[in-house]
Amino acid sequence: MHLIVTILMSVLLPKAYSLKCFECTPGQSGACTDKQIDCRNPAQCGNARITTYMGDTKLLDVNAKSCAVPTECFSAAVNFGISRTTIASKCCNTDLCNSQSVPESTKPTPNGKKCFTCTGTDCTSALSCLGDEDRCISTSVNTGGKKMTMKGCASKRICVGEVSGALGPAMGVDMKCCEGNLCNNAQSIGLSLLLLVTSMVSVALFH
Template sequence: MHLLTLICGIVLLSKAHTLRCYECLPGASGTCQDKAIECPLPGQQCAALRLTSYAGGSKLAEVNTKSCALAQECVDGSINFGISKTVISSKCCNSELCNNQFAPVPSKSIPNGKKCFQCNGKDCTGTLNCEGTEDHCISAKVTTGGESITLKGCASKLVCSHESTTMAGAAGAELSCCQGNYCNSASSTSAGLLLLVAPLVSLVALS
């Protein structure tokens, strides 16, 4: 009898640590419909994520999603290639169905004194002034139409240091980060990158 009570207690305890959150994954139309789900893992939070891409200072695309996420997946940051920029903003919470709103619109960032190389076509010797929380330099190589394109610029530490398997199966890119002014020359130190960014890099290269 005591064993049965213990087993029931463990099952109920495990259940109590699992949140119900809204899931909203955009379809082909770019919009999504909220659906209440139970998070698959204990310790996950309710999360809303906003990815905004800019080209030439104008908004190119914006994607809003909602789901369950671990605390380390709740990141804010940006990747800036000069001609284009992708900003990641997120909002996580720990109560039932608390992610009923989308992540906040990112605020306008200003130069922070850090400098990295940027590419203009095949010339990657230009200077880019990093903005906001961008404290790392980044190098990216994507292949489109059989041609390899190199992109260089600035990135936030949280984007560079955090790994996510959210879109591990998506189209990828060779990405590396380093710290220090102009460190993203021909040789850069590899670091983990938010895999969700990889298809956005491809989008930027194709635009």
């Protein structure tokens, strides 16, 4: 978990050393302590929050703070049906302005787009995408010598840019996104529920 958070923070909140900001990078327990750091221009102060849900149950809730650049402060989500992860990072530009954590987002409404998702070994079900999830996604992860595939909906920022670029090289994740309804095809994939959830959490946070 510490490796996952470290990778994510290096993407969303890159350090730059003078604006004073709080820094807080969660360890394995998920907890951290604020400390003050100096950030060089054009850096701003940043907050990031990553939350993963399985149905209505919260599986993971991680908050972090550091220096940031404006282009890396955004909101995005990846939704595999059985679980959904939201990523929210915000910037501000006054000394120590990132003292408060990013508020937890509310569940958005369906946006009309549909993508294939997997239920057990069947990947032929249609999933209604939510909020700004405007892409269909298929991901493959090698875990314990086994290749697992997940399908669902994702925001554009999951599929392009720094977040997507950090996933593959760091964790061996193969992600493919497309823009049409049900464009992530309906291949049937065999994988266990436990492995699906584990991989989904990893993918969402690697990102």
